[in-house]
Amino acid sequence: MNRITHDAARRIIAQALEQGRALGLKPLSVIVLDAGGHPLAFEREDGASPGRFAIAQGKAYGAVMLGMAGTAQMQRAEAQAYFITCANAAFGGQMIPVPGGVLVRDSAGDVVGAVGVTGDTSENDAAAAVAGIEAAGFTAEI
Amino acid sequence: MNRITHDAARRIIAQALEQGRALGLKPLSVIVLDAGGHPLAFEREDGASPGRFAIAQGKAYGAVMLGMAGTAQMQRAEAQAYFITCANAAFGGQMIPVPGGVLVRDSAGDVVGAVGVTGDTSENDAAAAVAGIEAAGFTAEI
Amino acid sequence: MNRITHDAARRIIAQALEQGRALGLKPLSVIVLDAGGHPLAFEREDGASPGRFAIAQGKAYGAVMLGMAGTAQMQRAEAQAYFITCANAAFGGQMIPVPGGVLVRDSAGDVVGAVGVTGDTSENDAAAAVAGIEAAGFTAEI
Amino acid sequence: MNRITHDAARRIIAQALEQGRALGLKPLSVIVLDAGGHPLAFEREDGASPGRFAIAQGKAYGAVMLGMAGTAQMQRAEAQAYFITCANAAFGGQMIPVPGGVLVRDSAGDVVGAVGVTGDTSENDAAAAVAGIEAAGFTAEI
Numbered sequence: 344m345n346r347i348t349h350d351a352a353r354r355i356i357a358q359a360l361e362q363g364r365a366l367g368l369k370p371l372s373v374i375v376l377d378a379g380g381h382p383l384a385f386e387r388e389d390g391a392s393p394g395r396f397a398i399a400q401g402k403a404y405g406a407v408m409l410g411m412a413g414t415a416q417m418q419r420a421e422a423q424a425y426f427i428t429c430a431n432a433a434f435g436g437q438m439i440p441v442p443g444g445v446l447v448r449d450s451a452g453d454v455v456g457a458v459g460v461t462g463d464t465s466e467n468d469a470a471a472a473v474a475g476i477e478a479a480g481f482t483a484e485i
Numbered sequence: 486m487n488r489i490t491h492d493a494a495r496r497i498i499a500q501a502l503e504q505g506r507a508l509g510l511k512p513l514s515v516i517v518l519d520a521g522g523h524p525l526a527f528e529r530e531d532g533a534s535p536g537r538f539a540i541a542q543g544k545a546y547g548a549v550m551l552g553m554a555g556t557a558q559m560q561r562a563e564a565q566a567y568f569i570t571c572a573n574a575a576f577g578g579q580m581i582p583v584p585g586g587v588l589v590r591d592s593a594g595d596v597v598g599a600v601g602v603t604g605d606t607s608e609n610d611a612a613a614a615v616a617g618i619e620a621a622g623f624t625a626e627i
Numbered sequence: 628m629n630r631i632t633h634d635a636a637r638r639i640i641a642q643a644l645e646q647g648r649a650l651g652l653k654p655l656s657v658i659v660l661d662a663g664g665h666p667l668a669f670e671r672e673d674g675a676s677p678g679r680f681a682i683a684q685g686k687a688y689g690a691v692m693l694g695m696a697g698t699a700q701m702q703r704a705e706a707q708a709y710f711i712t713c714a715n716a717a718f719g720g721q722m723i724p725v726p727g728g729v730l731v732r733d734s735a736g737d738v739v740g741a742v743g744v745t746g747d748t749s750e751n752d753a754a755a756a757v758a759g760i761e762a763a764g765f766t767a768e769i
Numbered sequence: 770m771n772r773i774t775h776d777a778a779r780r781i782i783a784q785a786l787e788q789g790r791a792l793g794l795k796p797l798s799v800i801v802l803d804a805g806g807h808p809l810a811f812e813r814e815d816g817a818s819p820g821r822f823a824i825a826q827g828k829a830y831g832a833v834m835l836g837m838a839g840t841a842q843m844q845r846a847e848a849q850a851y852f853i854t855c856a857n858a859a860f861g862g863q864m865i866p867v868p869g870g871v872l873v874r875d876s877a878g879d880v881v882g883a884v885g886v887t888g889d890t891s892e893n894d895a896a897a898a899v900a901g902i903e904a905a906g907f908t909a910e911i
Contacts, residue, residue, distance in 0.1 A: 381819035393807035394550025397575040436574030521805015522675035535665035678834025681859040720858030
């Protein structure tokens with residue numbers, strides 16, 4: 344399995360923030376987690392509220408731990424709220440099951456980590472994450 | 486960025502309580518948090534129940550950490566309950582997403598803290614917070 | 628049993644801070660808890676670090692919950708560390724067993740609450756608490 | 770009060786890592802927290818273990834919340850272990866009281882945040898943090 348290197352993590356964040364600026368989004372916060380759900384890199388733009396680390400982390404953490412991206416988590420939450428509530432408790436309250444938690448896959452299709460973006464609408468957050476992930480040569484699953 | 490000084494925090498609480506008495510509200514509890522969500526000042530009036538600190542803090546904490554006042558949090562909770570449930574877990578169970586958690590902005594529009602009021606209806610709680618915030622020269626977002 | 632009124636809580640804080648200024652102490656944070664360990668009032672002076680609420684609360688909470696002031700808690704911690712460690716766990720990690728957690732007794736000798744002060748040395752913190760408690764007509768046990 | 774901007778946070782991390790490479794240190798992880806203890810930026814170098822985020826955060830968090838850098842925390846822990854144990858519980862288990870948690874002060878001497886570095890010896894971690902902090906125009910207190 345490949346992994347997200349330090350350089351790749353920085354490229355993902357730089358490009359996600361660049362995309363946010365190109366689209367005129369609100370200040371973003373971006374985290375990159377490895378395949379074990381542990382932080383590789385994080386940045387919060389000026390003007391973002393102080394709690395954005397927890398939201399970005401929660402989006403990415405749920406994605407990588409369940410192998411299920413934010414959009415699928417949201418659908419599951421709407422269909423079966425108690426499952427997500429209980430999964431969240433099992434993961435220590437670290438899931439934020441909405442778009443913006445994006446799986447990172449390598450060329451073999453393996454999940455090598457996840458990116459969490461927060462600050463604008465969930466859909467725009469996800470778009471910024473995708474831009475970063477693809478710029479680093481990985482495949483994004485929103 | 487400006488900040489809420491000790492004197493300003495005391496003025497916010499004094500005026501919020503004064504407003505509560507002028508409107509004939511039930512006994513109020515009022516907290517002022519700084520821009521990082523940390524308590525600057527708190528007062529609980531005689532007759533208020535002992536758990537009011539946690540409610541006042543939760544209203545203000547969610548506001549400042551998400552940069553989203555109580556009314557907006559309530560709307561999000563009604564539209565997408567699982568998001569607020571999960572954000573609450575990510576913040577250690579410290580969010581109370583209803584009016585009465587009021588953002589404090591300085592003249593440049595930056596969030597410099599939040600005020601949480603509890604004891605009467607959520608709308609009256611918010612009105613008391615606004616009176617305090619404006620008396621201290623800041624702008625309130627309910 | 629008497630109780631600490633809202634007015635008395637404010638007087639305790641005002642006088643504790645006044646004493647801190649008179650003695651040239653570092654910026655102080657002062658909390659007043661009721662007989663159930665719940666916050667009645669809190670203030671943090673300009674220049675105090677953001678985590679001072681938790682320290683002030685911990686000093687006062689352990690005092691009122693065990694009926695044992697900070698000095699006695701410290702002696703117990705030095706003699707029997709595991710007892711204080713386990714009591715702290717039982718109380719949800721809310722004890723800070725050093726001077727500056729001061730019991731408030733009424734004229735009948737009953738514990739009606741506790742005051743927690745932090746910011747200077749533990750001994751000076753306790754002295755500021757005593758000044759506030761006595762100004763409000765109660766008896767302090769450090 | 771000044772604050773650590775997004776650009777300054779990135780400069781701190783880049784320079785701390787550069788210093789680590791110049792000194793031949795083991796792979797480092799570096800976090801920058803704002804004045805409220807909330808993450809602004811984080812990077813983990815290739816080869817660092819997955820739990821390094823929590824260690825870096827803990828070093829910086831205790832520093833900014835208590836207004837006490839890692840060296841002073843370590844001295845307090847050695848003199849009065851139960852105080853640090855209890856403060857850690859009050860802060861939700863987020864303190865790592867050793868060098869490498871470095872306070873960031875602005876030109877007026879105010880604490881505007883903290884940097885946490887982990888990966889090599891505590892002393893080398895602190896040296897890398899200082900290099901980053903000074904490169905961004907702030908004053909470091911180890």
